[in-house]
Amino acid sequence: AVAVTPQGPVEGSHALALGLALAEALRSRPFYLPDDKRALYHAAATVACNYLVTIEHHAEMLFVEAGLPDDEALALFLPLVRATLDNLADRGTVASLTGPLSRGDAGTIARHMEALADSAPHITPLYQVLGLATLDIVRARNELDPTVIAHLQHLLSVPACGTPDLPPI
Numbered sequence: 001a002v003a004v005t006p007q008g009p010v011e012g013s014h015a016l017a018l019g020l021a022l023a024e025a026l027r028s029r030p031f032y033l034p035d036d037k038r039a040l041y042h043a044a045a046t047v048a049c050n051y052l053v054t055i056e057h058h059a060e061m062l063f064v065e066a067g068l069p070d071d072e073a074l075a076l077f078l079p080l081v082r083a084t085l086d087n088l089a090d091r092g093t094v095a096s097l098t099g100p101l102s103r104g105d106a107g108t109i110a111r112h113m114e115a116l117a118d119s120a121p122h123i124t125p126l127y128q129v130l131g132l133a134t135l136d137i138v139r140a141r142n143e144l145d146p147t148v149i150a151h152l153q154h155l156l157s158v159p160a161c162g163t164p165d166l167p168p169i
Helices: 013-025 035-065 073-091 106-119 121-141 146-157
Strands: 002-005 008-010 031-033
Touching: 031 035, 035 073, 035 121, 106 121, 106 146, 121 146
Parallel strands: none
Antiparallel strands: 002 008, 002 031
């Protein structure tokens, strides 16, 4: 087993005891991670951190394409991202979801898909895959009629012109 702190894993029996004591002294929340779950833990950290950077990079490119100044785009939308992270910390993932999917707003999703097809078709598959994955959260909220969710799923599943078919999620 491995103890994991916000700074990373601590391994080895002596190092483990020292790491746990240090983490507790720093008011961290260490926990044990079975060896057979280390790769999954690392994959989760990659999704949570590295892919967040990737998503924000593509968002920045879209904001610039939409007309925000190249050198200011990131600074202009980061407050929105920070507010979302604050909501996640306060409310958790399911309760923090906002936006057209959470409302069942198929019209807005269709307009997004059209705008992406016109201005950034290379982003369409990313938008679709993330939208389809977001429908899991929408289902967990249990606020929308299943037929609305099915319609949203259909909208997000239609391959865009010039983009490859999406793999199933």
